Amino acid sequence: MTNFIEVHNATKTFRMQYHRSLKMMAIAKLKGNRTHDVFNAVEDVSFTVEQGESIGLMGLNGSGKSTLLKMVSGVMRPDSGTVLTRGRIAGLIATGAGFDPQLSGWDNLWLQAAILGMSEAETRRKLDAIVDFADLGTFLDTPVTYYSSGMKARLGFAVAIHVDSDIFIADEALAVGDRPFKRKCKRKMDEIKNSGTTIFYVSHAPGAVRSLCTRVLVLDKGRLAFDGGVDEGIHFLKYDDTEDNVVGDKEDDGLGADV
Amino acid sequence: MSTIGHDRAAEMPLASPSPGGTLAEVFRQRYLLSMLVRNTIKSSYQGTVLGWLWSYVQPGIRFAIYYFIFQVMINRGGDEVPNFAIHLVSGLVVVHFFTETFNGGTASLLRNRRLLNKLPMPKALFPVSKTVVALWHTVPMLVILLVVCLVVGWDPDMLGVAAGLLAFAILIPLALALALFFSILNVFWRDFGKLIGTLTQLITFSVPMIYPYTFVHERFGELGSKIYLLNPVAESVLLLQRCFWVGTGDDPAYLTSRHMPDDLWARGGVMLVVSLVLLFLAQAWFKKYEGRVVERL
Ligand SMILES: Nc1ncnc2c1ncn2[C@@H]1O[C@H](COP(=O)(O)OP(=O)(O)OP(=O)(O)O)[C@@H](O)[C@H]1O
Ligand SMILES: [Mg+2]
Numbered sequence: 001m002t003n004f005i006e007v008h009n010a011t012k013t014f015r016m017q018y019h020r021s022l023k024m025m026a027i028a029k030l031k032g033n034r035t036h037d038v039f040n041a042v043e044d045v046s047f048t049v050e051q052g053e054s055i056g057l058m059g060l061n062g063s064g065k066s067t068l069l070k071m072v073s074g075v076m077r078p079d080s081g082t083v084l085t086r087g088r089i090a091g092l093i094a095t096g097a098g099f100d101p102q103l104s105g106w107d108n109l110w111l112q113a114a115i116l117g118m119s120e121a122e123t124r125r126k127l128d129a130i131v132d133f134a135d136l137g138t139f140l141d142t143p144v145t146y147y148s149s150g151m152k153a154r155l156g157f158a159v160a161i162h163v164d165s166d167i168f169i170a171d172e173a174l175a176v177g178d179r180p181f182k183r184k185c186k187r188k189m190d191e192i193k194n195s196g197t198t199i200f201y202v203s204h205a206p207g208a209v210r211s212l213c214t215r216v217l218v219l220d221k222g223r224l225a226f227d228g229g230v231d232e233g234i235h236f237l238k239y240d241d242t243e244d245n246v247v248g249d250k251e252d253d254g255l256g257a258d259v
Numbered sequence: 260m261s262t263i264g265h266d267r268a269a270e271m272p273l274a275s276p277s278p279g280g281t282l283a284e285v286f287r288q289r290y291l292l293s294m295l296v297r298n299t300i301k302s303s304y305q306g307t308v309l310g311w312l313w314s315y316v317q318p319g320i321r322f323a324i325y326y327f328i329f330q331v332m333i334n335r336g337g338d339e340v341p342n343f344a345i346h347l348v349s350g351l352v353v354v355h356f357f358t359e360t361f362n363g364g365t366a367s368l369l370r371n372r373r374l375l376n377k378l379p380m381p382k383a384l385f386p387v388s389k390t391v392v393a394l395w396h397t398v399p400m401l402v403i404l405l406v407v408c409l410v411v412g413w414d415p416d417m418l419g420v421a422a423g424l425l426a427f428a429i430l431i432p433l434a435l436a437l438a439l440f441f442s443i444l445n446v447f448w449r450d451f452g453k454l455i456g457t458l459t460q461l462i463t464f465s466v467p468m469i470y471p472y473t474f475v476h477e478r479f480g481e482l483g484s485k486i487y488l489l490n491p492v493a494e495s496v497l498l499l500q501r502c503f504w505v506g507t508g509d510d511p512a513y514l515t516s517r518h519m520p521d522d523l524w525a526r527g528g529v530m531l532v533v534s535l536v537l538l539f540l541a542q543a544w545f546k547k548y549e550g551r552v553v554e555r556l
Pocket of ligand 1: 060061064066554555
């Protein structure tokens, strides 16, 4: 099998800014405090992902999941170690981040598609499918300012989910979508999974991870604490405890409780 | 979704997902650049009845105000500097393009932090798109200027047209270089954003726009005007005046010899080289630091 993601000893160091103004910095210097401190949000993480694998990345808040995902997607570069990927990366990140509220849904659809790396021809080819998926009707002609948050999310998702990808990544809440729309997203993601696309999925929802993933990585304070099977990983995190699992509504499609 | 066979999988190289490169990468993604530019322009006229006509109305009104104040009210220019309004507006076109690129470009990375924080986009897209938008805003101004020149009576010459082109050949790489350089600086040192307004004003007064270049020569002497002319924006203003304003006078040859420095062309050539070198350096600087931008946004 071909490796689609290779992460070797990746470390990402962030600065923690304590004091920023000149006055505060001077005071800190005089008192002998440090003006900034560094810490590793991701520390010495290594793993490889083969083609067609579906990874669920889990961990507590602040454990470095989003940071690791950003290195895999190419938003950030590791300070040491390497991150290598194969093919086109797309997914449910930044859905709607490029929206211009003044512009109509149509304009934003085209703009968002371009931002996500689609060419003009590709956008035209998928236009009907995207419009169908968003299901916004004539509201597509009105400025996005007047959309409800759910409508905005639908448009963002509709575009994002139609980008062809070799690696599909997701780190996003679908909390505002209504149930039929969530169902539709879940179906689409299953379709992506079944087509053999490599998936890298950040989630706090054990239900969604169970149904979508074939392997779980758990981060603990930036270090890779677990790498293995789905149930074992969820157990490792103690997320399988049904009593505590308030969000784990069996009926829920799982997508709603994500990061 | 793409169902890729193993042969295709093997064909795709294992590479860093992080986009590098600056201007070349932006050129490669010119469809995205054109979408960003188009939507910025569209967005600024959205919901207005006049739409894109505003891009003519706004500078038109601005020019009229300047004309009224400087030519009608305080009668600047007189016989010594005929058609002072054209002299002034030539300068205004240059200054406006320059400050818009400089201001907008500097703020461009911070302003798009939401996108940059989530998507691996070539960061140079944003300062470049600001430059293109500013250039787009310059077109209506040039059209208005041209119309006014034709109304007043304009005798265009080839050398003048060349001067106009040289003005923008100097200006565009220079403004882009500054946009690239300061967009990065602004992320690491936000205080810079506060300084920009003041710098912009300085530019307005440091070019021969609301006063003719001769004033500088008379007041500050040989050395003073030498230093004054080191400013590439002032050089561009003079070149654009050479293009439009000189041709509207009764005696263009006199205006050139009276109000233009003798070595206008030699300076223009040197400035062109300088601004290209600056663009090259700014690119290298951008490439060096853009990798650290996202975590500091
Ligand atoms: N740009 C940044 N500069 C400084 N610190 C940062 C930056 N981005 C993230 N951090 C810090 O890095 C740590 C890991 O953050 P990250 O967003 O990766 O966590 P996470 O696992 O995604 O958490 P959550 O479950 O809440 O989404 C946190 O302590 C966060 O404060
Ligand atoms: Mg997160």
